[in-house]
Amino acid sequence: MSGQEKLMKVKSACERGIWIALVCVATLSRFAAAQGGGELKFCLRMEPKTFDPLKVEDEASAAIRYLTGGTLVRVNRQTQELEPGLAQSWKISRDGRQITFHLRSGIAFSDGTPFSASDVAYTIQQLMDPALHSATGDAFRSGTGNVETKVISATQIAINFPSPVAGLDRLFDQVAILSEHSPRKEMAVLGAFMVADYKPGVTVLLKRNPNYWKTDEQGRKLPYLDSIRLDIQPNRDVEMLRFKRGELDLVNTLDSEYFDKLAATAPQLVHDAGPSLDSEQLWFNEVAKAPIPAYKKNWFRSANFRRAISEAINREDLSRVVYHGHAQPAVGPFSPANKFWFNSKLKPQTYSSDAALKALQGDGFRLENGVLKDKDGNEVVFSIITNAGSKPRERMAVLIQDDLQKIGIHVNVVTLDFPSLIERMTQSFDYEAIILGLTNVDLDPNGEMNVWLSSSENHQWNPQQKAPETAWEAEIDRQMRMQASATDPKRRKEAFDRVQEIVVEQEPFIFLINKNSLSAVSTAVHGAAPVILSPQTFWNAERLTVAAK
């Protein structure tokens, strides 16, 4: 081997060495990035009202509870399936009155206090205390009598309810376990993060919980992120501006206008996860004592009239024009996004102004010089109210106004401030039709008992009925109670499928659209997979990392 060959060999060996070293450095830095996952920054749109997970009612507090609270079970926001959390397994008794949890051992709260079954018992006792007025606790109240807990061992607990609770195990997704013995009370947490700093009106800083129990598939401790900075910012324009400037890493929910603006300049940042659980609907006032003319009440209480109006509304245009295509024509009470509970036999109402007019003519209505009149000669004129400031609802109302004009119906669109609208809707009943939306965070139909039961305050088209005023409302009441008391998921599904069929037949709510779940995530965030369930973008916060900018 010549000297030159030797030199070449040494040179090539050196080059190889440098390459191997570079690869090692890159791998190590990636590993380091995974371990020190950076700081995730996004906005809360209101001040969190509480850090006590049992008292949560607002969106901001719910986000903090989600990130800091340890729960026995967790609904996977992507698959919508229930997964083990602090409980390794659980069992519901045949009568639906008892649930037994088998807990993980060796877990500690963020302040080092050990976790055991007595903490679960303590949390349930606190949650069910009537003096606490917990909205989370209300979901567990199934009848008269107390909820009792029985600590079987340090890792096993049974909870007994006075009556069967439908969908019992899923309700524990909202129950963050408190420490019985920690002096830090609700600030000692079992979730991936803990509250490290709070500046009212400015920011909430969450830091990684050093005692978090979860590890990833490679056995590395979760969460990857070092911290999460939640800036309190009610102004959406400012939030968008800061996101565009790179000061924020994600925007959890976007409206279609912002989405399109962002998509035009940075399509890689926006995510459309498809139809959400939220719906927008129109309904007529069917309250017997409402201060509106009797002939109008007759129209509004006629299922044929409601169906004809529904048929005359072009839902495809509502989705395309108002939501820029980021919405789907609604089918019924539940969105197709609710994989288990949606009745897949139901199809969206087809649009046909001719068919609508024909149906109305069958009921004695007639079109004279472009004006629809009822059989007594009254012109079909009514007002639709909606809340001022909601551009999508105002635009939907104007589109519906135009659609109904085609069949001779004159609609006056009135926008009102929200308190006035609520007063008309719930107190004076002085309105004819309303466009509003339902924000649905619960997959289970039990969450909508207060809407569908005829005796309920939120049975908006005709609330607080002493006895169901129509046969179909009586049938809905029966089916809703059946699904609420049955423990067999199949029987519950059959009952709620029937409810959905009746609602689509009778159209007390004319469901218009289901909005898509829209969000924006910076490319610096790794591991994000936006979904339709709340919290859309940070549901897997423990597995997110943020690359240094």
Next chain:
Amino acid sequence: MNLWRKLACVVLATVMCAAIAANWLAPAGYAKQYREATDAPPSHAHWLGTDEIGRDRFARVLYGTRISLLLAPAAALLSTLMAALIGGLAGYLGGIWARIAMAVTDLFLSLPWLFLLITARALMPLNVSPLFSVTVTFLLLGLLGWTTAARVLCTTAGAIRSADFVRQARALGISGRRLFWIQVMPNLKPVLYAQFWISIPVFILSEANLGILGLGVAEPLPSWGSLLKELESLVSVGEEPWKFVPLVLLVLVVMSFQLLLSAREEVAA
């Protein structure tokens, strides 16, 4: 008449003619929805593009001009007259009358008008035509907008009352009523004109803001106020300059009126 004033005349005449001829210039009307061409840029078919639900923006500007040019000056006139009567008279009479008038003005200024307007909306029936709704809105604005102007006029009238020429006129035996109409009111004119012109854009914008109470122009009727609301989303304005047209029109019209007014003042002087 200088070039600027001639230009002001041309602007006003053009705007008014276009508003009057809206039916011919934009035959499709302000409510027709071209749903296949929403938020479109200017084109041969739609000179100023279309709005978010596909309505021709040019037609809406023309019809909106008609509404706003008729009703906002009417409301401004009403409020200025009320201010002149209350403020001018109080300032001229002085003493206890001025104190009472100013106390009433202060009371009006301190009233929570937002809640009173909400009550007014609650008392109005829901099934009213958009034109009725907008007329009521401007009427309310006219009835409520006199207070600030009244304070200014009271002070000015007070100063005129103690001016030498008024003292001289009084010494010559001219009656108080005649003195008010012949000596005081003409001298209040510049302030009145200024208040009138200031009020017009204020009322146009107030009408837009009152939409939140359901008191503004009801859909589908357009007004400058409702068209200016489009500018709320500032992010899009830089990219879509044609959306500025209602704002440019408002500025041009108010400026033109003021130029013509100053010309009249100079002639009078």
